[in-house]
Amino acid sequence: KAGETVVVSAATGAVGSMVGQFAKLHGCRVVGIAGGKSKCDYAVNELGFDACIDYKRNSFPADLRNACPDKIDVYFE
Numbered sequence: 001k002a003g004e005t006v007v008v009s010a011a012t013g014a015v016g017s018m019v020g021q022f023a024k025l026h027g028c029r030v031v032g033i034a035g036g037k038s039k040c041d042y043a044v045n046e047l048g049f050d051a052c053i054d055y056k057r058n059s060f061p062a063d064l065r066n067a068c069p070d071k072i073d074v075y076f077e
Contacts, residue, residue, distance in 0.1 A: 002027030004073035011043045031067045
């Protein structure tokens with residue numbers, strides 16, 4: 001639903017990229033999870049995700065908390 005936060009694993013893959021874009025079209029805040037800065041940049045700059053977290057970074061747990069300060073409503077893997 002509009003206003004919910006959707007977290008998408010494998011955000012730049014074929015399925016994850018579509019899920020994120022559909023969620024954005026429905027008014028959701030979309031946070032992707034991907035491996036590497038270039039993939040995260042692609043998710044935000046090309047796919048329109050609100051944020052993307054690099055799971056390879058040691059700061060991943062804190063980065064995810066910061067990207068989802070209210071809560072996670074939907075997790076898609």
